[in-house]
Every structure is written in structure tokens, then in C-alpha cells.
Amino acid sequence: MEIPYKIYLEENEMPKQWYNVRADMKNKPAPLLNAGTHQPATLDELSVVFCEELAKQELDTETAYIDIPEEIIGFYKMYRPSPLVRADCLEKALGTPAKIYYKFEGNNTSGSHKLNSAIAQAYYAKKQGLKGVTTETGAGQWGTALSMACAYFGLDCKVFMVKVSYEQKPFRREVMRTYGANVTPSPSDTTEIGRKILEQFPGTTGSLGCAISEAVEVAVKSEGYRYVLGSVLNQVLLHQSVIGLETMTACDKFGIKPDTIIGCAGGGSNLGGLISPFMGRKLRGEADYEFIAVEPASCPSFTRGKYAYDFCDTGKVCPLAKMYTLGSGFIPSANHAGGLRYHGMSSTLSQLYDDGLITARSVEQTSVFAAAQQFARIEGILPAPESSHAIRVAIDEALKCKETGEEKTIVFGLTGTGYFDMVAYQKFNDGEMSDYIPTDEEIAKSLANLPQV
Numbered sequence: 088m089e090i091p092y093k094i095y096l097e098e099n100e101m102p103k104q105w106y107n108v109r110a111d112m113k114n115k116p117a118p119l120l121n122a123g124t125h126q127p128a129t130l131d132e133l134s135v136v137f138c139e140e141l142a143k144q145e146l147d148t149e150t151a152y153i154d155i156p157e158e159i160i161g162f163y164k165m166y167r168p169s170p171l172v173r174a175d176c177l178e179k180a181l182g183t184p185a186k187i188y189y190k191f192e193g194n195n196t197s198g199s200h201k202l203n204s205a206i207a208q209a210y211y212a213k214k215q216g217l218k219g220v221t222t223e224t225g226a227g228q229w230g231t232a233l234s235m236a237c238a239y240f241g242l243d244c245k246v247f248m249v250k251v252s253y254e255q256k257p258f259r260r261e262v263m264r265t266y267g268a269n270v271t272p273s274p275s276d277t278t279e280i281g282r283k284i285l286e287q288f289p290g291t292t293g294s295l296g297c298a299i300s301e302a303v304e305v306a307v308k309s310e311g312y313r314y315v316l317g318s319v320l321n322q323v324l325l326h327q328s329v330i331g332l333e334t335m336t337a338c339d340k341f342g343i344k345p346d347t348i349i350g351c352a353g354g355g356s357n358l359g360g361l362i363s364p365f366m367g368r369k370l371r372g373e374a375d376y377e378f379i380a381v382e383p384a385s386c387p388s389f390t391r392g393k394y395a396y397d398f399c400d401t402g403k404v405c406p407l408a409k410m411y412t413l414g415s416g417f418i419p420s421a422n423h424a425g426g427l428r429y430h431g432m433s434s435t436l437s438q439l440y441d442d443g444l445i446t447a448r449s450v451e452q453t454s455v456f457a458a459a460q461q462f463a464r465i466e467g468i469l470p471a472p473e474s475s476h477a478i479r480v481a482i483d484e485a486l487k488c489k490e491t492g493e494e495k496t497i498v499f500g501l502t503g504t505g506y507f508d509m510v511a512y513q514k515f516n517d518g519e520m521s522d523y524i525p526t527d528e529e530i531a532k533s534l535a536n537l538p539q540v
């Protein structure tokens with residue numbers, strides 16, 4: 088069968104179940120712990136903060152396949168299946184014998200893969216009879232995706248947006264408001280924690296950790312509200328498995344056998360979603376793949392972090408997670424890939440990495456933008472800075488093949504588009520972008536404050 092350059096599956100080939108890779112892991116990811124008692128968090132405890140069905144998914148390490156509700160499949164059909172594209176022009180330009188494919192998740196208004204989980208989380212909130220949900224957003228992709236999902240199900244959506252992004256990315260904010268979300272710059276005077284932080288640090292431009300604390304406070308204190316999160320959690324990886332399942336179906340259909348699968352890693356949701364079904368085959372001994380997580384050199388959780396229990400937020404209101412972490416007090420430099428500036432990592436991916444089943448690399452932002460520019464000029468799509476981390480390593484791998492003559496097949500996740508990141512592109516185009524890499528002392532100082540578990 089001839090392989091088309093853009094593989095679109097038929098609607099009836101879309102997955103009807105999500106795949107839970109934890110079911111096939113011998114070493115399960117460590118459980119979330121109650122931050123006060125250090126005992127495994129129970130369903131009842133988690134259900135105060137999260138929707139009940141989502142809390143169940145969070146704790147489920149045994150069920151391999153979970154049905155995707157009809158309503159969610161219906162929404163997925165508006166923008167899925169997403170294409171698996173042969174980067175033919177890029178291969179030719181690089182002169183590599185490698186075959187490069189990318190799974191493109193930027194074909195929806197939110198511009199990233201985050202909608203795959205946003206719609207699932209909004210659905211379960213609606214089904215539970217809630218009035219609305221609260222969340223935080225840094226760069227704005229998650230807040231946008233959640234706003235779209237809440238509009239679809241008629242849910243109220245309260246987004247705490249890190250103040251510096253709120254001011255610097257007014258268009259992201261307006262997209263959210265267009266979808267009906269209530270967007271508050273964080274820290275704000277609408278919450279106790281926000282007022283406390285404003286008193287302590289007047290003039291602060293905010294942080295993700297603070298925004299999480301505000302969102303959780305509002306969810307817990309408001310009748311009929313729960314808090315939702317766009318990455319890191321097991322439930323998010325589960326929903327994002329739709330990316331990997333589609334990729335696998337497309338590969339199997341056309342006899343494509345990936346050797347190397349690459350994704351950028353912020354909290355780990357797109358990478359986890361892309362590799363999960365392939366990892367399942369590897370864990371069951373049915374096939375072998377090389378998996379590469381790519382992170383920014385400015386926020387190197389896998390490559391320089393420690394595998395330990397840590398707080399998920401700077402406000403320390405969430406349960407503790409065992410993960411590769413730089414410490415919850417780690418403030419990454421102002422890297423332009425906002426979606427990759429998280430101090431920790433998915434606990435599932437952390438366990439897989441610790442078991443040697445995935446590898447990780449860190450890359451510097453100027454080299455990432457050079458790859459982004461090259462990709463945009465050759466393949467046409469203007470990539471998000473986050474996604475461009477994967478492009479960087481895909482190109483590096485393809486260039487290695489040019490030296491060795493190896494005809495390997497590379498698949499990478501192109502998680503989104505970069506239209507709201509033009510200030511970053513401007514810096515790069517003007518030659519004003521710099522690379523900041525934290526020193527060992529900085530990381531050690533932050534890791535010294537890990538909770539004693």
C-alpha cells in the first residue's frame with residue numbers, strides 16, 4: 088500500500104477507549120500522598136478537589152482500557168483524528184536517509200493537544216452535576232483549551248492566569264473570554280492566598296505555583312466547583328493516549344515501524360500520551376522502541392532533577408507526588424517555552440525513566456528556535472516553542488543517520504502552533520535570545536527544601 092504523506096484515519100478508526108499504561112507497568116508509579124499525613128491519598132480526599140470520576144482514573148493502576156464516553160468522542164470528531172505527517176521536505180533538506188513523521192496536534196483553536204484532556208475533564212464535571220471548574224494557566228494554552236471545553240458543556244470556567252502572561256499575552260486572554268471564561272490575573276485579591284502573597288510581595292508578577300493555590304482555594308470554597316489540571320496527573324496522560332493510539336493505528340495500517348519516538352516534556356502529558364501504547368508493547372515484550380523526552384536546559388527535571396516526593400505547587404496545597412523534580416521552589420529562568428516551565432514531571436513517566444525505559448535530553452532555547460525556524464520554512468507549520476524542543480532532537484537524530492547511513496524511522500509529537508509566541512520569535516529574529524542554564528548550586532539549593540517523606 089502506498090503511504091500518503093498525510094495520513095488521516097477514517098472517523099471509525101478513531102480510538103473508542105483510552106489506554107492506561109500503568110496497567111502494563113511492573114513497577115507502578117508511586118501513589119500521591121496526603122501532604123499532611125504522608126499516607127496514600129484516598130478517593131474521598133481527592134474527590135474534594137477533583138471530580139469523582141477523574142479521581143478514580145487517577146488512582147486506577149490496573150484497568151488497561153477505559154471507554155471514552157460517546158459525548159467526548161463526538162467532540163473529538165470536531166478536530167480529530169489528527170494527521171500523522173511525513174516530513175518529506177525536511178528529510179530532503181537535511182539529506183538524511185531517516186524517515187521522519189510527526190503527529191500534529193495544533194489543528195484546533197486552542198492550538199495544542201491540551202484540548203484532548205480539557206474536554207474529558209469538563210465532561211466528567213458536567214456529568215457530576217457541577218456548576219463549574221477552576222484552573223490556572225501560565226502561557227495560556229491550557230486555559231484556552233479548558234474554556235473551549237467548558238463552553239461546549241455549558242460549565243462556568245474560572246481561570247487564574249499568571250499576571251505576567253495576562254499582561255503580555257492579551258490575545259490569549261481574549262480567546263478565553265470569547266469562550267466565556269472568567270480570567271483573573273494571579274496573584275489576585277479575590278483569594279486568601281492571593282491577598283497574602285500580594286501583601287508579602289507587592290508588585291509580584293505571579294507564578295504558576297501561586298495561581299494553582301488560588302484556583303484550588305476557590306474550587307474547595309465554592310459550592311459545585313472542582314479544580315482541574317492540564318498536565319502531570321495520570322488522568323491527563325490517560326486522556327492524551329488518544330494521540331498515541333491514533334499514531335499506532337496509522338503506523339500499523341501503513342506498515343510504518345517507528346524506531347525512535349520523541350516528544351517534548353513539560354509535565355509529561357503529550358509525551359506520555361504519544362508513547363503510552365508503544366510503551367505498552369515494549370512492556371509486554373511485543374516490540375522495542377527508543378523513547379526520548381526533550382526538556383529545556385533551563386528547566387531540566389529529568390536530566391538534572393532528583394526522583395523524590397515533592398509538592399506539586401509552590402503553595403503546597405496539593406498532594407505530594409513522587410517524581411523527577413527540581414524542587415517546588417525552583418523558579419526557572421524566563422524561557423519562552425512557557426508550557427515546559429514546570430519543576431516536576433508526571434509520576435508515570437518518572438517511574439518509566441527511572442526504570443531505564445525512556446531516555447531524556449535537554450536542549451538550549453536558541454538551538455530550539457533555530458530548529459523551529461528551519462521547520463517553519465521547510466514544512467510550513469509555525470510550531471509552538473514547546474513543540475520545537477521535539478523538532479530539535481528529531482533533526483539531530485536525522486542528522487546522525489546521515490552520518491551512519493541508518494534508515495531509521497523517527498516519529499515525533501508536534502504538539503501545537505506558535506501564533507501567540509511571536510514575542511519569543513521576535514527576540515530570536517533580532518538575535519536577542521539568550522540561554523540560561525541553572526548552576527548545580529541553584530538546583531541543590533532548591534532540592535534542599537524537598538519534604539521529608
Ligand SMILES: *Cc1c(COP(=O)(O)O)cnc(C)c1O
Nearest residue numbers: 318353354355356357426473503
Ligand atoms: C502545555 C504544552 C506542552 C507541555 O505540556 P506536557 O504536559 O508536557 O505535554 C507542550 N506543547 C504545547 C504546545 C503545550 O501547550
